[in-house]
Amino acid sequence: MRVRSDHLTVLLNRLADRGDEQFVIEHPSLDVGELLRIELDRYDSSTVRFVTKGDEYESSRQAVARAHGEAVSKELPSASDFLKTVVASGILDVANQDEIKTFLDRYGDPDLMAGHSPVFAGFDTNLMSWQIDRVLGLHDPDSGVGYVNGFVLATGVRDELDWDYKCHNTDPYVDAFGESYEEFWNQTLGSARLGRLGLLTYRRIRDIEQAVEVQSDRGDAAIIDAYDEYDRENRSDIVLFSNDRNFVEDARAHRMLGQRVDFPGEFPRKTTASWREIERLLYLLAIVFGVIEVPGATVYGVWRGKDELDWQHERVKVDARSPKLEAKLQSDLSIVESYEELSVR
Amino acid sequence: MERVWITNGSTSIAPVVNSLAAACDGEYVPTDIYVLSNPVIEDVTEAATSLMKTIVTAHGGEEPSISVESIDDETDFEAIFEYVQSAIEAGDAAGSAVAVDITPGRRFWSIISFQAGIKNGVDHLFYSHVQTEAYFGECYPAIPRTAINLIDFTEVV
Numbered sequence: 001m002r003v004r005s006d007h008l009t010v011l012l013n014r015l016a017d018r019g020d021e022q023f024v025i026e027h028p029s030l031d032v033g034e035l036l037r038i039e040l041d042r043y044d045s046s047t048v049r050f051v052t053k054g055d056e057y058e059s060s061r062q063a064v065a066r067a068h069g070e071a072v073s074k075e076l077p078s079a080s081d082f083l084k085t086v087v088a089s090g091i092l093d094v095a096n097q098d099e100i101k102t103f104l105d106r107y108g109d110p111d112l113m114a115g116h117s118p119v120f121a122g123f124d125t126n127l128m129s130w131q132i133d134r135v136l137g138l139h140d141p142d143s144g145v146g147y148v149n150g151f152v153l154a155t156g157v158r159d160e161l162d163w164d165y166k167c168h169n170t171d172p173y174v175d176a177f178g179e180s181y182e183e184f185w186n187q188t189l190g191s192a193r194l195g196r197l198g199l200l201t202y203r204r205i206r207d208i209e210q211a212v213e214v215q216s217d218r219g220d221a222a223i224i225d226a227y228d229e230y231d232r233e234n235r236s237d238i239v240l241f242s243n244d245r246n247f248v249e250d251a252r253a254h255r256m257l258g259q260r261v262d263f264p265g266e267f268p269r270k271t272t273a274s275w276r277e278i279e280r281l282l283y284l285l286a287i288v289f290g291v292i293e294v295p296g297a298t299v300y301g302v303w304r305g306k307d308e309l310d311w312q313h314e315r316v317k318v319d320a321r322s323p324k325l326e327a328k329l330q331s332d333l334s335i336v337e338s339y340e341e342l343s344v345r
Numbered sequence: 346m347e348r349v350w351i352t353n354g355s356t357s358i359a360p361v362v363n364s365l366a367a368a369c370d371g372e373y374v375p376t377d378i379y380v381l382s383n384p385v386i387e388d389v390t391e392a393a394t395s396l397m398k399t400i401v402t403a404h405g406g407e408e409p410s411i412s413v414e415s416i417d418d419e420t421d422f423e424a425i426f427e428y429v430q431s432a433i434e435a436g437d438a439a440g441s442a443v444a445v446d447i448t449p450g451r452r453f454w455s456i457i458s459f460q461a462g463i464k465n466g467v468d469h470l471f472y473s474h475v476q477t478e479a480y481f482g483e484c485y486p487a488i489p490r491t492a493i494n495l496i497d498f499t500e501v502v
Contacts, residue, residue, distance in 0.1 A: 006487075007487060009486070009487045009488065009489060010486050010487060012489065013486060013489065013490045016490045016491070017370075017490065040489075040491070041491060042491055042492075043476070043477060043479070043480070043489040043491055043492035044477070044479075275489040275492075330403075331403035331404060332403075332486035333486075334399060334403050335366060335396070335399055335400055335403055335484060335485070335486050336484055336486050336487050338395075338396055338399045339358065339359075339362070339396055339484040339487075342358060342392040342393075342395060342396055343358060343392075343482075
């Protein structure tokens with residue numbers, strides 16, 4: 001069944017009902033196995049335990065490369081992308097959170113009534129997959145509050161995210177990771193899925209938050225030039241975010257405000273998270289790893305026949321491994337979906 | 346055995362249906378549902394009753410018979426009492442289990458329902474308690490189990 005990311009509470013609830021309040025999120029491959037451990041408790045404070053160290057994970061990935069070839073191992077995200085996925089879910093902070101807060105307190109939230117210029121945020125490509133606007137709380141489109149008044153997006157960023165290579169032969173992946181990879185036929189592989197996540201962020205900011213889109217070529221220089229041109233032609237201040245020092249330096253050389261966003265180097269042993277963050281984590285892990293397992297169910301980030309709307313509505317495919325769980329999930333989803341239809345009438 | 350569910354309408358759907366969904370999960374799947382409404386909340390009641398059918402059938406029940414009674418004046422206390430009383434009596438006459446849900450709607454509707462339920466010794470007096478505003482407006486299956494609690498006042502009072 002297809003489940004929207006914000007409806008994954010249904011799955012968590014049914015796991016809790018089964019007595020699986022404590023469960024492990026696993027990769028189907030025996031080489032990788034356990035990714036992390038969830039202990040469902042209060043809606044706003046459950047526990048996430050990071051049982052796999054980055055270097056242990058990376059050596060599993062290398063073992064896959066030795067046994068099945070480099071190309072197959074690239075289907076697994078790097079340890080650093082695994083970590084960034086957890087940051088994107090909101091469960092872990094970026095590494096230089098305090099520094100960014102100081103930066104935003106200083107340059108964000110302008111007093112427009114006092115004649116200050118509005119502040120727009122722009123991004124480098126390397127942050128888009130990690131939904132950085134939300135992670136940093138730059139702007140809340142519903143309440144209209146936050147550090148910035150809007151966004152500027154260079155089309156070069158969008159073009160750099162478009163690496164949509166697909167799987168046309170599932171055999172090597174099935175051999176390496178198991179049968180669930182039969183679902184990957186004609187679907188995006190490995191890092192291409194990160195590109196898709198980035199594109200989704202780009203489109204969400206552009207369409208929902210009504211960002212200004214400026215034309216540019218690919219490459220840092222062209223992207224920074226485009227932001228700079230917009231900055232000069234409009235009475236606004238642009239703050240640019242990147243994971244890359246050089247990009248930030250270039251932005252500053254153009255007299256724009258640049259801020260580096262740094263990701264943590266290693267998982268903590270454990271942390272607390274809300275159910276909403278855990279749902280987000282499940283969704284993002286399913287996309288980034290392609291497929292993950294929880295007790296009684298397999299969650300596919302991509303599957304045979306996944307379409308553009310599934311991407312746009314952030315849907316995953318949940319296959320319950322027990323008929324009893326399957327029936328309960330179906331029944332819950334029918335209620336949730338009818339409820340939403342009736343509520344918007 | 347027949348199972349009766351007595352409730353009332355509200356200005357939003359969630360509080361009207363969430364206790365029912367929780368009760369169905371606890372295997373109290375009603376066969377007959379009575380809903381008190383008024384002209385102001387008519388549309389919400391209509392949507393809520395439609396969802397009640399979805400909830401009951403999703404839990405393996407037959408489509409329930411639903412009776413909606415509308416009172417013109419929402420402060421017509423006598424009519425409110427009459428409605429609850431006659432619904433309970435109809436259930437008792439049929440030898441059904443009877444549950445009264447006091448979660449949704451006006452507080453004085455709930456108070457009257459509560460009193461009528463206690464007086465008549467109904468089997469269940471339900472109230473669904475949501476711990477946080479963060480999940481207001483969400484429906485039961487989409488609210489963390491640890492954030493919503495179906496209280497049966499026949500067990501605690």
